[in-house]
Amino acid sequence: MEAEGGKSDSRPVVPSADARDPAYFQYYAQFVHQQNMLQDTVRTSAYNAAIVGNGPTMFKDKLVMDIGAGSGILSYFACQAGAQKVYAVEASDMSKKIQKLVDNASRRNPWLKDRIEVVADKIENCNLAKVDTLISEPIGVLLVHERMIESYLVARDRFLKPGGAMIPSNGNIYLAPFTDANLWTQTMAKVRFWEQSNFYGVDFSPLAQDARDEVFGQPVVGCFDSRILLAQPVSHFVDFMTITIAELQNIVIPFTWKVPFTALIHGIAGWFDINLGGMILNTGPYAERTHWQQVRFLLKEPLAVNAFETVKGWMRLTVNMSRSYDIVAEIVTGDETPTSDPADITAEGAGDERATPVGYGKRRGAWALHEQTYVYGADLDYSKVRPEFLAMYTPENAAPPEINMDIGMGIGGIPGLVDMDLTAADLDALVGRS
Numbered sequence: 001m002e003a004e005g006g007k008s009d010s011r012p013v014v015p016s017a018d019a020r021d022p023a024y025f026q027y028y029a030q031f032v033h034q035q036n037m038l039q040d041t042v043r044t045s046a047y048n049a050a051i052v053g054n055g056p057t058m059f060k061d062k063l064v065m066d067i068g069a070g071s072g073i074l075s076y077f078a079c080q081a082g083a084q085k086v087y088a089v090e091a092s093d094m095s096k097k098i099q100k101l102v103d104n105a106s107r108r109n110p111w112l113k114d115r116i117e118v119v120a121d122k123i124e125n126c127n128l129a130k131v132d133t134l135i136s137e138p139i140g141v142l143l144v145h146e147r148m149i150e151s152y153l154v155a156r157d158r159f160l161k162p163g164g165a166m167i168p169s170n171g172n173i174y175l176a177p178f179t180d181a182n183l184w185t186q187t188m189a190k191v192r193f194w195e196q197s198n199f200y201g202v203d204f205s206p207l208a209q210d211a212r213d214e215v216f217g218q219p220v221v222g223c224f225d226s227r228i229l230l231a232q233p234v235s236h237f238v239d240f241m242t243i244t245i246a247e248l249q250n251i252v253i254p255f256t257w258k259v260p261f262t263a264l265i266h267g268i269a270g271w272f273d274i275n276l277g278g279m280i281l282n283t284g285p286y287a288e289r290t291h292w293q294q295v296r297f298l299l300k301e302p303l304a305v306n307a308f309e310t311v312k313g314w315m316r317l318t319v320n321m322s323r324s325y326d327i328v329a330e331i332v333t334g335d336e337t338p339t340s341d342p343a344d345i346t347a348e349g350a351g352d353e354r355a356t357p358v359g360y361g362k363r364r365g366a367w368a369l370h371e372q373t374y375v376y377g378a379d380l381d382y383s384k385v386r387p388e389f390l391a392m393y394t395p396e397n398a399a400p401p402e403i404n405m406d407i408g409m410g411i412g413g414i415p416g417l418v419d420m421d422l423t424a425a426d427l428d429a430l431v432g433r434s
């Protein structure tokens with residue numbers, strides 16, 4: 001197979017993720033990473049409730065397959081929900097730990113005895129019986145990072161009986177514009193080093209643009225305050241019951257957002273939800289935090305919008321050989337139209353044009369979803385700041401925007417002050433009254 005980073009004129013239509021397998025499965029063979037997922041109680045209890053809650057219809061006396069069983073947790077839940085037999089398919093050496101638990105079942109977990117068959121291989125290499133129910137947690141940042149959903153679909157196509165059940169059955173990717181001058185400035189600070197014209201006599205500035213491309217091409221993973229969002233998110237539905245692997249190679253998400261503020265758009269924020277047997281596990285900024293957190297794609301140059309202006313464009317995600325996606329987005333304001341069709345733009349092509357903004361009121365960005373960088377908590381105490389600190393201004397005399405944020409109109413006589421449970425004393429201090 002083609003080595004990663006190898007030169008080829010025509011990219012394969014379906015680049016394989018296999019090149020990354022050794023490192024990928026080495027990672028999941030470690031207890032610390034399984035524990036991290038198990039201790040995401042939002043995630044683990046959602047799966048527990050979904051499996052136990054759907055016990056009578058999807059698990060009781062059924063044949064079940066757990067794709068990427070990891071510690072085996074979903075297989076154990078399936079047994080608790082009455083499964084007749086569970087295939088626990090796990091390609092990393094964590095499979096040996098599942099086997100050890102199963103081997104000790106009569107002493108420690110009698111209810112597990114003789115009900116789990118550990119399959120220590122990639123699902124793609126398996127030849128197993130057809131089952132009634134598939135369970136899996138194949139989800140990465142922005143739903144699709146790690147490209148493990150493709151393996152889940154392999155299992156569906158080969159091993160699920162007609163009419164069988166899948167947990168999860170579908171999901172949504174959400175995208176919304178955000179403002180965060182603080183994050184943008186922190187990110188730009190990493191680029192500034194390369195703007196120096198005399199570093200031990202060396203002028204680094206010819207490299208500044210490349211540094212900016214690299215740093216801004218890294219998606220920022222971390223939780224944020226939902227009040228930085230400038231519009232209702234758009235959603236993109238992914239149906240695990242019907243979508244094909246080919247359709248996952250190239251995902252285009254068009255967006256139109258109406259922004260009820262005068263603001264600077266610093267980038268596009270993303271998150272997802274998944275449907276677990278009728279229960280929705282939401283990883284958005286309004287929901288309880290999970291280990292996936294949220295992700296933000298910063299623009300190299302912010303885009304200004306006026307209150308009630310419409311911004312539109314598209315984001316395109318194309319699979320790459322790093323078990324992830326190359327992402328390109330174009331975003332335009334007002335009467336501008338996107339300069340290009342997502343089908344015409346390759347990530348590389350976008351790289352040429354993104355060096356400068358593509359026009360007044362137009363921006364394009366390119367990111368590699370696997371080059372993630374992390375932010376741990378905001379420097380600002382968002383519970384105590386005025387919206388102006390976030391570079392977001394509500395229009396004078398405007399009706400409250402129809403958006404999922406608590407925008408106060410005229411609280412304490414201050415137009416546009418966000419209601420964040422400020423006390424009267426806090427308010428007075430903010431406006432300099434005593």
Ligand code: SAH
Nearest residue numbers: 028037068069070090091092122123137151
């Ligand atoms: N189901 C567990 C682990 C989820 S993490 C839980 O919910 O806690 C995903 C797991 O799937 C990892 O342990 C990884 O090694 C495994 N995996 C990923 N791709 C796989 C494939 N193609 N075949 C088998 N296992 C796979």
